[in-house]
Amino acid sequence: MFMEEALYGSDGFYTRGGGAGRRRDFLTSPEVGPLFGAVLARALDHWWNEAGRPDPYVVIEAGAGPATLARAILHAEPTCLAALRYILVDRSEAMRASHPAETGAAGFQLGEADEAESLPRQGPSLASRADIPPGPAHVILANELLDNLPFDLFERSVTGWDEVRMGVAGPVLLGADPRVPCASLAPDAPTGGRIAIQYQAAEWVADARQKAARVVVFDYCTTTASMSRRPWTDWCRTYRSHRRGAGAMEEPGSQDITAEVAVDQLPRRTADSTQAEFLRAHGIEELVAAGRRYWTEHAARPDLRAVEARSRTSECEALLDPTGLGAFRVLEWY
């Protein structure tokens, strides 16, 4: 499949070390600065308290990229820190190579509840894996993972639906398998309208749901019907070196390919909010106010912590921006 090869094949974009980060190709919420992780640390504490303060507290971050979010969460020192078993998961070896060294009881082979229970209670511990362990986990987090999972592309024809496949000489249209529910997902698609069928995203959620009590996904989202009415280059984008890239079917391996996530194709979620709503609910504004106070007290002789505290104001603006990251959706299953 084209997207699978272009991103994760032997010469794929992620295989070659492309990805999130100031020195890489695009910025994500964790890459804006440590504030996103500081809010997530509070959310993790909230869910830990709700769950009766389990120890160990197993949190898996899927599609962790270079582990910037994990570093920020640990740096924020949540109350659950001593109980925390944080497992970074990324299918890209290049990303895993940039993960911090495993610490604490991280060498454990998570997989059996008994094993997790018998871990020494002296966390936090960190582990890095290529796949989500069988579980059980308390929380699975994923920031901008689902949009990177390969999808199938379909186009409305005059008489029905075609699948758009990459042939040797370029894209070709083949009559769609009638079992693919294009017509019911996008009943009003105009001729030429394109949609993504995101089986892998739906399967990922279903699998994560089996393995964790709570699954929390941050991503840019849409619906299949909305996709069909917009130019497909609007909802399927490419990035490299902090710029938009070439067409999605051009120059495979040289650029990220990402598609908005069609929420109507995912398992029914328990909660759905904007990123701005989620971050506010978990105290982003209190953290910014505390940062401002710390800066004022230390402005005459600022230390590193004071500089970080001051930068919370601009990070917050970016994370809550209703035309940008603030409009991302936070989908939760629990």
Ligand SMILES: C[S@@+](CC[C@H](N)C(=O)[O-])C[C@H]1O[C@@H](n2cnc3c(N)ncnc32)[C@H](O)[C@@H]1O
């Ligand atoms: C857009 S990056 C997001 C990185 C990070 N979460 C962030 O927000 O900065 C997506 C990451 O997901 C990884 N990935 C893609 N499919 C995956 C899968 N099935 N399991 C684990 N990681 C995956 C990619 O290698 C890539 O590092």
